[in-house]
Amino acid sequence: MIKRLSLSAAALALILPAALPAQSPGQPAATDPVFTAAAMRAHVEFLADDLLQGRDTGSEGHEIAARYVASQFDGLGLEPAGDADGQGRGWLQRITFQKTERTSTPATLTVSGPAGDQSFTHAGDVLIGMNAAQPRLDVRAPLVFVGYGLENQRFGLDDYARLDVKGKIVVTLRGYPEGLPSEEGAHLSATKAMIAEQHGAIGMLSIGTLQSMKARPWARMVQFADEPDFTWVSPEGQPFDQAPGIRAGAALNDPAAQAIFAGAPQSIAAIRKLADRKGGKPKGFALKTSVRIQSESASQRVTSPNVVAILPGSDPVLKDEYVVLSAHLDHIGVSPAKPGEPADKDRINNGALDNGAGIATMLEVARAMAMAPNKPRRSIIFLASTGEEKGLLGADYFARHPSVPIRQIVGNVDLDMPLLLYPFTDVIAFGADHSTLGPIVAQAVKPMGVSLSPDPMPQESIFVRSDHYMFVKQGVPAVFLATGYANGGEKAWGDFLSGAYHHPGDDMSQKIDWQAGARFAQANYRITRAMADADTPPLWFQNDFFGDLFAPQARKASK
The missing domain is CATH 3.50.30.30 (Glucose Oxidase; domain 1)
Known part of the structure; x- marks a missing residue:
């Protein structure tokens, strides 16, 4: 039997006061916002519910998920940054796809x-x-x-x-x-x-x-x-x-x-x-x-939206520079029935960790940013992309048709499938060696007792398999952030990739460590604030392959 979500419970968890800190070792600064396990869980409960049928690109389930994200942005007082019409901009950037x-x-x-x-x-x-x-x-x-x-x-x-x-x-x-x-x-x-x-x-x-x-x-x-x-x-x-x-x-x-x-x-x-x-x-x-x-x-032609919002920066000069925090909202839908399978076999690929957890992280960072008494200096674009599972298509479309001129986008952190199955103590920033985003990430999470580790699975070519790569190809320094291999992470990643990954098992029945989710949101808040508040934006390193290839005229940093 597949348990369905109580939507009222999810909504209640999102409005309950944040009572428990996300960290025990490596406490964040007292001025940092608090992130809770309950809020992270509530977002993922909604997004991974069977009602959304796996959030496939172009599906009704994905449309429901997009409205959910838009309503969260709206409730936080963010500015819509999707398609423009006679009434101004909406939350959705509607994309036509050829299927x-x-x-x-x-x-x-x-x-x-x-x-x-x-x-x-x-x-x-x-x-x-x-x-x-x-x-x-x-x-x-x-x-x-x-x-x-x-x-x-x-x-x-x-x-x-x-x-x-x-x-x-x-x-x-x-x-x-x-x-x-x-x-x-x-x-x-x-x-x-x-x-x-x-x-x-x-x-x-x-x-x-x-x-x-x-x-x-x-x-x-x-x-x-x-x-x-x-x-x-x-x-x-x-x-x-x-x-x-x-x-x-x-x-x-x-x-x-x-x-x-x-x-x-x-x-x-x-x-x-x-x-x-x-x-x-x-x-x-x-x-x-x-x-x-x-x-x-x-x-045939089908449509599916990105969901885009902006939090304006507080600095009169730096507010015209934008940092993008992105996560893909789509998943792979419902698997076709195989010959001989029972009629009641679970075939819904709910995508709780891939990438309900990434969207939940982005929403909680957006909440903390919007509620902070001191707003970030640079403006923040929050992007919930579609079509990632079809070839990074929604992010590619946005990077080529952005809400603001691409030259004003100075950095991107992408959140894709944080593995919240263990108490992580390190993170991986795929692409960290190419720009000052590497040191920015490392310094931002260090006070939490979290370290930055190198790519542990280069044979999987992860760098070109997530949305940040589409920003890189437009000359924007970018990284893809994931939980690392330390403290049980290597086994957790191996088990997930050979098991629940892109299967119906990626649902709420997993033993998800929601406190790790709160901790991951905290880490990304600190990273995004560091990008937004620094005097200098993220820069490609001198003589870097990607910086030279895609941003040859851009200002570079010494490594």
């Missing part, structure tokens, strides 16, 4: 070469992409192996050197070379389609390395084989596609990978062995095979 789904006709990939023809069907040993611009996709082209498919002068990457891929389909290794810094490598890996397009390729296939297959086994990839594709649509009605020239794409498991390398001068095994060495960069070469990719899809 593309598969038809009943299975997509296929056929390999032709020295071993004859071999055909593979989607969700077997190949995962075939869809192309909304070509609902009846049929692409045939010869193949060229291009190593990791990366180019970057700074890191000595030139995988397309002396290779002709114009009009062809490139084959890339997943990930990036061993020894490359994880966050830079994760970013470069995310640019492969654009690089292939620049060289004239029309398609891209990816094959696993020993490391990537260990980090993300094929069985895990296949679990998401039938999810629809989403992209945002511009105000002018144009669907966003960062590499429209790449008409077809697929990921290949070993049987399909072996087929495309038939007769090749180097085997898959040899290539993987080289790639597994530090600095290993397999060289590309033309393959003796070609592929034909066929896929059918159907698209």
Whole structure:
């Protein structure tokens, strides 16, 4: 039996006086606001209730969640910063999305070469992409192996050197070379389609390395084989596609990978062995095979909102600079029924920790900011984004269509899936090494007895998998803050990622440590205040990869 939320109880908890401090060791300053376990729990109880059906992008449940967040902003006296109409701005930034789904006709990939023809069907040993611009996709082209498919002068990457891929389909290794810094490598890996397009390729296939297959086994990839594709649509009605020239794409498991390398001068095994060495960069070469990719899809337009509010700054000069505190409001909805499952099986992905807990943290920081007798010097934008689970789409749209000019946004902290299952004693700020946000975070939480730890799971490429990355790409120093691996955190993270993560088990039945939630809210209040109140805004470090790439003219700080 699935227990439903008593909404009256949740509402009551939000208006009860804050009676208990969030910390015992490392007490905050006496002037700091108090954060309570009850308030954190109440927000998550509402957002993770079955009534909201997992808050999927474009769903009624997400719309209900968006109204809840907007009502909280309204009650705090914040200013709406969503879409403008004749009456002024509202709380919602309404985004149109293009949603593309598969038809009943299975997509296929056929390999032709020295071993004859071999055909593979989607969700077997190949995962075939869809192309909304070509609902009846049929692409045939010869193949060229291009190593990791990366180019970057700074890191000595030139995988397309002396290779002709114009009009062809490139084959890339997943990930990036061993020894490359994880966050830079994760970013470069995310640019492969654009690089292939620049060289004239029309398609891209990816094959696993020993490391990537260990980090993300094929069985895990296949679990998401039938999810629809989403992209945002511009105000002018144009669907966003960062590499429209790449008409077809697929990921290949070993049987399909072996087929495309038939007769090749180097085997898959040899290539993987080289790639597994530090600095290993397999060289590309033309393959003796070609592929034909066929896929059918159907698209529709749906809408879903970001929720945006501003707390104006108190400083007459600095109020025109904005700090963004963001958290994604969406989750993955209801899982489809599988053959043979009981009719009453729980299939609602409630998303209590992912990311009800992040939204609750943001709301409690907003409450503390709004009620503080001394308001922050810089203005604060509170962003509850949509479409994060579809590819960071709501944050990408906001960063490209912000409520204020992007040059006035000086920093972003993103809150995504704080794991409130243990009494954390450290936090991870993914991206902390690139800007003064790292030292800002470390100093802000130090009085609480909380330390800042480095990325403990670089193989997961977390840096490019949460909303802050979209602000980074617009030149804004940004970090993604999460609870750390110390004091039982490593086991808690391992258990969650292999269990409740993106499953119905991420609900209120978990043994959530709500006092840890209050503590996490306290930490983020201190971080956001530090960003907002400092004489100097967050700055990229000199010679930093991301600062040089996305904000080459911006003022830099010495590291």
